[in-house]
Amino acid sequence: MELLWIFVSACVINNFTLAYFLGLCPFFGVSGRLDTALKMGVANTFVLTITSVCAYLLNTYFLVYVPYLRLISYIFVIASTVQLTEMLIKKMSPVLFKALGIFLPLITTNCAILGLALFQTNREYNFVEGVVFALGAGAGLTLALVIMAGIRRDTELSNVQDLVRGAAMNFFIAGILSMAFMGFAGLFSS
Amino acid sequence: MSEKNLQSEFLKGIWQENPVFVAVLGLCPSLAVTNSCINGLAMGAATFFVLVCSSILVSALKSVIPKPVRISMYVLIIATFVTIVDFSLAAWLPDIHKALGAFIALIVVNCLILGRQEAFASKNPVGLSIADAMGMALGFTLALTLIGGIREILGNGSLLGFSLFGPHFEPWVIMVLPPGGFFTLGGLLMVFQYWKDRKQARLRAEQNREPLVKGPMVV
Numbered sequence: 169m170e171l172l173w174i175f176v177s178a179c180v181i182n183n184f185t186l187a188y189f190l191g192l193c194p195f196f197g198v199s200g201r202l203d204t205a206l207k208m209g210v211a212n213t214f215v216l217t218i219t220s221v222c223a224y225l226l227n228t229y230f231l232v233y234v235p236y237l238r239l240i241s242y243i244f245v246i247a248s249t250v251q252l253t254e255m256l257i258k259k260m261s262p263v264l265f266k267a268l269g270i271f272l273p274l275i276t277t278n279c280a281i282l283g284l285a286l287f288q289t290n291r292e293y294n295f296v297e298g299v300v301f302a303l304g305a306g307a308g309l310t311l312a313l314v315i316m317a318g319i320r321r322d323t324e325l326s327n328v329q330d331l332v333r334g335a336a337m338n339f340f341i342a343g344i345l346s347m348a349f350m351g352f353a354g355l356f357s358s
Numbered sequence: 359m360s361e362k363n364l365q366s367e368f369l370k371g372i373w374q375e376n377p378v379f380v381a382v383l384g385l386c387p388s389l390a391v392t393n394s395c396i397n398g399l400a401m402g403a404a405t406f407f408v409l410v411c412s413s414i415l416v417s418a419l420k421s422v423i424p425k426p427v428r429i430s431m432y433v434l435i436i437a438t439f440v441t442i443v444d445f446s447l448a449a450w451l452p453d454i455h456k457a458l459g460a461f462i463a464l465i466v467v468n469c470l471i472l473g474r475q476e477a478f479a480s481k482n483p484v485g486l487s488i489a490d491a492m493g494m495a496l497g498f499t500l501a502l503t504l505i506g507g508i509r510e511i512l513g514n515g516s517l518l519g520f521s522l523f524g525p526h527f528e529p530w531v532i533m534v535l536p537p538g539g540f541f542t543l544g545g546l547l548m549v550f551q552y553w554k555d556r557k558q559a560r561l562r563a564e565q566n567r568e569p570l571v572k573g574p575m576v577v
Binding site: 188243331339342350 | 382385386389390430433434437438440441444445460463464466467468469472532535536537538539540541543544545547548551552555
C-alpha cells in the first residue's frame, strides 16, 4: 500500500513536470511529435531509475563520511548514466538517436533527474521505495510529455492569434494541464 | 559585428537577450519558487552569485581546461559554488533556505548558467565575462522578481508581505499554485512577443516605406 501510494503520488498527484516544474526543457522541447515524446519519456525513466539506485548506494556507503560532496557526486553519477544511455541508444536505434538529438545529452541538465535524487534523500526512502519513486516519476514525466504532444499536434492547425502562437500558447496549455492534474490531489484522502 | 565592450555586454542580458523572456532558459527555478516576490528575489540572488563566480573561474581557466572534458569541468565548478550557496543560506537565512528547499541545489542544472559558460565565458577574457554574467544574472533576477511579484499580488493580495488591497480582496488562489506559474509566464511571453512584433513591423515599415498588409503572409 505504501509503495502504491509513493508510485501514484509521484506519477499524477505530485507530477514532476506539472506540479514541481522539473524537466520543463524536454517538456517544451521534444513534445512536438508524439512518438519522440514517448521515447524521450522512456529514456528519462531509464536514467531516473539508475540514478535512484546510485543515489541510494552513494547515500548509504559514501556520503555519510563526506556530506558536502553530495551535489558533486550526484551530478557526476548522472552525467555518467546519461553517457551510458546515449551509447546504448546509439547502438540499438540510430533513428531514435537522431530524433532525440541535442535533448539526449541534455538529460544531464534535466532538473528532474537531480531533483529525484535530492527528494529521495530528503524523504529518506529505502532502496525499494526509491526505485518505485523513480518509476512513478518517470511514468509521470512520460504521461505529461505524451499528453502535451497530443494536444500540440491537434492545436497546430487550429486558428490561433499570431501573438499567442508558439511559446506563450504552450505555457497556457501547460497551465491548464497542471490545473487538471491538481484534481488528483483528493485521490488518497487519508 | 560591433566591438565588444563592457557596457553593452552588461546591458544585453537585462533586456535584449533576457534569459527568461527572450531565450526562455532556466524555466524550472523561474516557475517553481516564484510564488512570492521575496522568494524570486532570493533565488535570483543565489543564481547571481553562482553565475558570476563560475564565469570568473571558467574564463580564467579556459586555457587549462582540455576541450573534450570541458562540460564536466564546468558542471564541477558550478556544483562547487552551489554547494557554497546552499550551506551559507542554511547557516544565515534558514527561513529562505527552507522556502526554496531543493531548488537551491537545483541551480546546478540551470541551463542558463551552463549555457553562459559554454557560449561566453569559455571564449572571452575575464572582464567581459564578468560583465556578461552580471548582466544575465541581473536580467534573470529581474524576471524572477517580476513573476514573483505578479503572482503574489494576484494570488495573495500582497507585495513583499505587505497587504495591498485591504480585507475585501478575494485572492486568486490559483496564481500561487503551480498552474499560476505557467499562466503568468505565458502572459509575460505574450507581452514580449507583442513588443518584438511591433518593433519588427516598425523596422520593416521604415525600410520599405510601404503600408503593412495584415493577414496571412504571402511567400
